[in-house]
Amino acid sequence: MPQVSYNSLQSLMARQNRLTTPSLDPRYCNFKLRVSPSPIHRWGIYAEEKIPTRRKVMEYTGEKISRKESKKRAEEREDVYLFTLNNYWNIDGAVNGSGAQLVNHSCDPNLAARIVRDHILYMSVREIQPGEELTIDYRFEWNVEKVPCKCGAKTCRGVINVKS
Numbered sequence: 087m088p089q090v091s092y093n094s095l096q097s098l099m100a101r102q103n104r105l106t107t108p109s110l111d112p113r114y115c116n117f118k119l120r121v122s123p124s125p126i127h128r129w130g131i132y133a134e135e136k137i138p139t140r141r142k143v144m145e146y147t148g149e150k151i152s153r154k155e156s157k158k159r160a161e162e163r164e165d166v167y168l169f170t171l172n173n174y175w176n177i178d179g180a181v182n183g184s185g186a187q188l189v190n191h192s193c194d195p196n197l198a199a200r201i202v203r204d205h206i207l208y209m210s211v212r213e214i215q216p217g218e219e220l221t222i223d224y225r226f227e228w229n230v231e232k233v234p235c236k237c238g239a240k241t242c243r244g245v246i247n248v249k250s
Contacts, residue, residue, distance in 0.1 A: 110185035114145040119185075119220070126190040126236055130219045137214040143197060146206035149181035169199075169206055177206060191246050192221030194239035223248075 108121050108129050117137050124130030137143055146169050151159070156176040160166045167179035167187035179187025186208055189197065197208045197220055208222060226233055226247040233246040 108185060108188055110144075111147070111183075114147055114184035114186065116142050116144060119144070121185065121188060124190055124219060126192070126219065126221070126238070129188045130190050131185065131188050133214045133216055133218050133220065135216055137210050139210055139213050141210050143208045143210055143214075143220065144186045145184055146177060146179060146186040146199070146208060148177045148179040148183040148187065150175050151178050152176075171201065171204060171206065189220050189222050190237070191224040191235065192237040192239050193223060193235060193242045194237070195221040195223045197222045 110119055110121060110131065118134035120132050120134055121129055122132055131144075148167065148169075150171070151168075152174060153176060156168050156178070159178060160168065163180070165180065167183060169177045169179060169187075171177055186206075189208065196210060196212055196214050196218065198211050199222060200207045200209050208220070214220065221237065224246045226245075228247050228249045230247065235242055235244055235246050
């Protein structure tokens, strides 16, 4: 059995972590942010500095796809990162996404999405403190399968879905 040195094992583990830990594309982040495990769901994005109210925090990017393609991908994947851009197009954050697809849902979010000239911008709705997880209200439609919510907010609806 071949021997593996401690340094080569550490190097292998570091490469594995880079492959499994999601990352942010700094070109689309307007503040210092980091990706870390989240108590809400898998990974989350955390502020590394104070973020003032009503500021662009980051942009949601990815592959622009039709609703038909979106439906196909949603049926094929366990993890789905689709954001509705307009009546025809969605953005698939899983393909060349900025990392904004990792922002978790909360019923009491600190971010809101704004669509400006076909760009999906995440804007702060209040001051965000360093170390705080960034969240947005996904607002899934009420007439689709109910998705349980684990946000922990005092105003939690119990599901990610909202009534129209």
